[in-house]
Every structure is written in C-alpha cells, then in structure tokens.
Amino acid sequence: xxxxxxxxxxPDERAHLFVDSYADMHDLVExxxxxxxxxxAAATVxxxxxxxxxxxxxxxxxxxxxxxxxxxxxxxxxxxxxxxxGKKPLHQLIKQGADAGIxxxxxxxxxxxxxxxxxxxxxxxxxxxxxxxxMAVPMVTTSFAIVSELCATPAG
Numbered sequence: 001x002x003x004x005x006x007x008x009x010x011p012d013e014r015a016h017l018f019v020d021s022y023a024d025m026h027d028l029v030e031x032x033x034x035x036x037x038x039x040x041a042a043a044t045v046x047x048x049x050x051x052x053x054x055x056x057x058x059x060x061x062x063x064x065x066x067x068x069x070x071x072x073x074x075x076x077x078x079x080x081x082x083x084x085x086g087k088k089p090l091h092q093l094i095k096q097g098a099d100a101g102i103x104x105x106x107x108x109x110x111x112x113x114x115x116x117x118x119x120x121x122x123x124x125x126x127x128x129x130x131x132x133x134x135m136a137v138p139m140v141t142t143s144f145a146i147v148s149e150l151c152a153t154p155a156g
Contacts, residue, residue, distance in 0.1 A: 009058040018133050025054040028137060032144050037151045039080060045073040049140050056133050063136035070143030071114045077150045090115050110142050
C-alpha cells in the first residue's frame with residue numbers, strides 16, 4: 001500500500017483574474033462580519049462561507065460552495081423567524097417570508113435565484129458550476145445582510 005502525499009496548496013491560476021495575492025483575499029471579505037444576535041448555527045455557517053471565499057484563491061470552485069453555504073445560514077434564520085416553518089422547503093419559506101414582509105421583494109428574488117442554483121447542484125442537474133469570486137462575493141454579502149437584518153428585527 002502506498003500513501004500519496006498531497007501537495008501544498010498553490011494559487012489557482014484563475015485567482016489572478018480578481019486579486020494579485022492571497023493577502024488581497026482578506027480585503028475581499030473583511031466586511032463579512034457576523035453580527036451579534038445571530039444564532040450560533042447560522043453564525044458558524046456564515047463564518048465558513050467567508051473562509052471558503054478566502055480559500056477560493058487556492059480552489060476557485062470554493063467561491064460557489066461559499067454561496068451555497070451562505071444560503072444555509074439564511075434558511076436557518078428564516079426557519080426561526082417564520083411561524084410554523086417546520087420542514088417546509090426553502091421556496092415556501094421565501095414566499096411566506098415575502099408575503100409576511102419579513103423579506104423584501106429583492107431579497108426574495110435573490111434567495112430564489114440562489115435556491116435554484118443550489119437545487120441544480122444538489123439534484124445533479126448542474127454537475128460543475130463555477131461562480132467567479134467577483135459574482136460570489138456580492139451574493140455571500142447579501143446573505144450576511146439578510147441574516148443580519150432578520151436577526152436585528154424581533155421575531156414575531
């Protein structure tokens with residue numbers, strides 16, 4: 001039995017399309033701070049999404065995973081905020097959140113778009129999706145903002 005030693009990470013060649021060095025990745029995500037009052041389950045997921053974005057310097061596809069992960073945090077908070085959320089699918093939570101005024105129309109649109117991407121990947125319809133960090137950062141930022149807003153407003 002032979003063991004294979006994995007190489008140390010090297011920058012993905014595509015990383016230089018959006019930053020000059022790994023240090024620049026810190027600047028890219030420095031505003032993605034989990035605010036107080038966010039449930040720990042959602043906070044952990046958001047921190048992981050932020051770190052996936054930073055590490056996309058080495059593995060470009062991590063930016064797509066970061067977006068999918070950030071949506072999990074939004075879903076956690078929506079389930080907490082929407083009465084009788086139970087095991088309803090995300091599309092119903094988005095619709096119910098928009099109808100109840102918990103989500104703005106723009107937030108609901110963003111979440112539905114992200115949900116469709118996530119579902120395509122989860123159900124094998126999209127087998128290899130690469131979302132450039134330039135596209136992923138605003139989407140993850142939006143997830144951070146939605147979670148922040150939902151956690152700042154008292155639950156009804």
